[in-house]
Amino acid sequence: MSGARLLVPVSESPTLRNTVAYAVGEALDAADATGDRAAVHFVYPVSERLTIGEDSRETERARELLEKVTVWAEEDLGDDAGAVAVETGLVGTGEYLFSPGDYAEVLTSYADGHDLDRAVFDPEFNPLGTTPLLPPLEGEVRRAGLDVEEAPVQRQRRSPLLVKRGTVAQFFALFGVSFLFYLLLAGSLARFELVTGAISAGIVAVALWGVSLTEPVEPVRTVQRLARLLLYVPYLLWEIALANLSIAYVVLHPSLPIDPKMVEFDAAVWSPLSVTTLANSITLTPGTLTVDVSRRHFTVHTLTRDAREDLFGGSLERAVRFVFYGRGGARIPSPKERSTEEGEES
Structure with missing residues (x-):
């Protein structure tokens, strides 16, 4: 059946989350219809040529975005994870991409190499940022032989109103x-x-x-998150209790073995609510204090070496990801594991 193997180009956009959900749903439908495992490949076209062994800011952002997309896809799949293979990758890293033809060439080359038969585009997909790319790109990809579709998701208003019509x-x-x-x-x-x-x-x-409430309410997902939150609260209380005992030992120790330092790391949480939850959880845990948060970059004061090790071990971050993104989010590596640069002490 055509459409069981999807190519989904991604870039930062307000409709990307819904596009991911649509593509995963289409793949699940195809898997149910054929009885075979479907596949969705999320790819990020990199517009600047890379030197071997080097990463640019764009590739760092691309990998973060693909990591986020993977979590979304696994959340949407839920118990049906075995029915759809989710793959991510960077394309176009060996050349400069300027025109729709350049982007179409690397996308169709990737599709041919992975036996993909259908391209699903985010209606807000525009890796160039300024020049509209999507209409001519879709035409180029269609002429290359792939079925092309725009995800039927609602576009964001160009000038969003403060007050919106609610449901x-x-x-x-x-x-x-x-x-x-x-x-x-x-x-x-x-x-x-x-x-x-x-x-x-x-x-x-x-x-x-x-x-x-300016975003649609999804009752099933909301109930799932609330259920996971009920599991998170006793876990957080347990972590607070352990940290209290550790700090009490330090305070009562004759030599007062403290080692205060400021540390920074990028957390693998993306929504404002999940970032706020993690920041407050860190502050509630004795021995660590969230000093500043810029998007997902955390600056934390740590009182002891053990507190730093626990922070970079990522147990609290992993628990927060479980609440907001499910089991797939919990499997993302800890700050210490993700990068040798993350968690660098300042």
Whole structure:
């Protein structure tokens, strides 16, 4: 069946996440129809020629993006991971890419080499950044013999509004969160608290409906994350307890064996909420304090050598990835394993 082996070119874009989900879904459908294992190859066309043994900023960003895409794909596959092979790679590293024809050539060459029969494009795919590339690129790839399709995902508004039209699901999600938070603060389930909580939550939901929740609510994925969060909370409390014992030993030791240092590393978390969760978890754990976060680059003060080793060992980061990205995210290597440069002490 045509379409069981997909080529998906990727670049940073607001619609990339949904494109990944669409491509994975198409591959799963093809696998179900044929009974054979499907494949999705996510490739990043590198526009600058590389010198052997050297990496550029673009390739570093490309590898980070492909790592993120892999986590998304594994999250979308869930228990069906065996039905679809997910591959990633850089293309065009041996030459300069300028025109749609250049990009089409490296993409179709990759597709021929890996027996891919269909290309799925992100509607916002534009590795050049300024000049629109997609329409002529699609034409070039189609003329080379591949089936070509744009992922049917909603494009982002060019000038996004502060207040957007929400859905009923978003309204009830905000109402439920506000209602539960009110009851938590009240500490009571008395009739008065239930009534006033419902009124307050309704006011909040009406006022902030189009501001607080600007992305579609996915009930299944949200429930999965909440379930994983329930597992994460006792794990975090256990880590805090162990760190408290370690710091108590240091404080009570006659020689006070502290070794305070500032360290930096890039965490393999990408969404604002996951970055915030990791930063707060680090700060809550005695012996480490998040001083600054710039996107996914963390600056942390560590009190002891053991605290640094635990930080670079990546147990907290891995647990946070499990909450937000599932088991696939938890398998990403620790900061110490990812790069010899990451985690360098300043």
